[in-house]
Amino acid sequence: MKFYDFYMSNAAYRVRIALKLKGLEAEQVIVNLIEDEHRANWFEALNPQRMLPILEDGGIVVAQSLPILEYLEEVYPEPPLLPANTAGRAWVRSFAQSIASDMHPLMGRRVRRYLADRIGASAEDIDGWYRNWIAAGLSGLEGMLAARESPGGFCSGDAPTLADLCLVPQTYNARRFNRDLSPYPTILDIVARCNELPAFADSMPENQPDWKPMEGVIPGGR
């Protein structure tokens, strides 16, 4: 099994946690997004979408973090990262998808670059942009957590699910940008509990072999 990864990729961070929770050993292939390695021909041949992360398992190549997580769940079901019942699975998928569709895509490097280079947005504009979508997204997620009928220690019940695997990387990014997360106490509580687990802690960007301090992740930066 190979996992195409970059410490800075928030979507790859989700999958790193899943691989560790499931005890799967994957050869880590670093694709340096800062140096545009995802635009190389060999990478496009592997994934025409030219995005990270990618999982290669036997002859199967899977792009996109949530489909990778669904794949892992089907092929390596233990421990489960989705609830056992249909309603629970739907809730977890909805929570995770809200991060993967309504938050993360608006904050990526290619978007920040486009705003700066093509629309002439200032560093302040981009900072405000980031802050706006973080607040909109996290308040929706906090609302979903507040409305749970039987809250557990994690987003859904007493063990991590795909919801936690998406939430922790997203809040990690928000914190690096010094966003005030105090309006989201349930999120903060769950994230703290997750980060006590080695699978989450070991997946943090600063614990990756390719990590460099703060490179390119400052709002408005390239």
Added chain:
Amino acid sequence: MKFYDFYMSNAAYRVRIALKLKGLEAEQVIVNLIEDEHRANWFEALNPQRMLPILEDGGIVVAQSLPILEYLEEVYPEPPLLPANTAGRAWVRSFAQSIASDMHPLMGRRVRRYLADRIGASAEDIDGWYRNWIAAGLSGLEGMLAARESPGGFCSGDAPTLADLCLVPQTYNARRFNRDLSPYPTILDIVARCNELPAFADSMPENQPDWKPMEGVIPGGR
């Protein structure tokens, strides 16, 4: 079963097709996004994410189009909208997710409004923004289709899957904005085949009871 819908929602359009393909009757509840009905208290109580679409089935409320489609697949499996094998499901989910994460979220009304109102982007800027993400996304999808080992009449095989359900609404939007789609011949071929099926044709925005011509969908418009 209730389906919270708005003709202009590209994500709702995906689910409309699925409901029709599976022969499911759902009461259609219109939530007018132009009039900010999704920001009303009753709607936030239903979905703290304050986004369309939503499916309500028995006591279960599911937000986000892809999780709704996964839910429908689990509870109403016929006809299947995911392939029978793991590799096929992973490919279809990756294709669909690429649209749901890397294309659609960048083009929504809330994003266009933010660009215009808060960053001062011109109508031309927003048109260029739209064009850029459409081209980036569709070229990746065309590449995925070109790389298929056994191409069928649809994205995956000879019947519609979640991939087609996401592709058709996305190209519908691109066409409304007069994007030249000739660089994507495989996509055009598949979309034409899909739109011959009543489930796809009947789900088009102009065939919805709440449809109004072009309202609010012009690039840069509100």
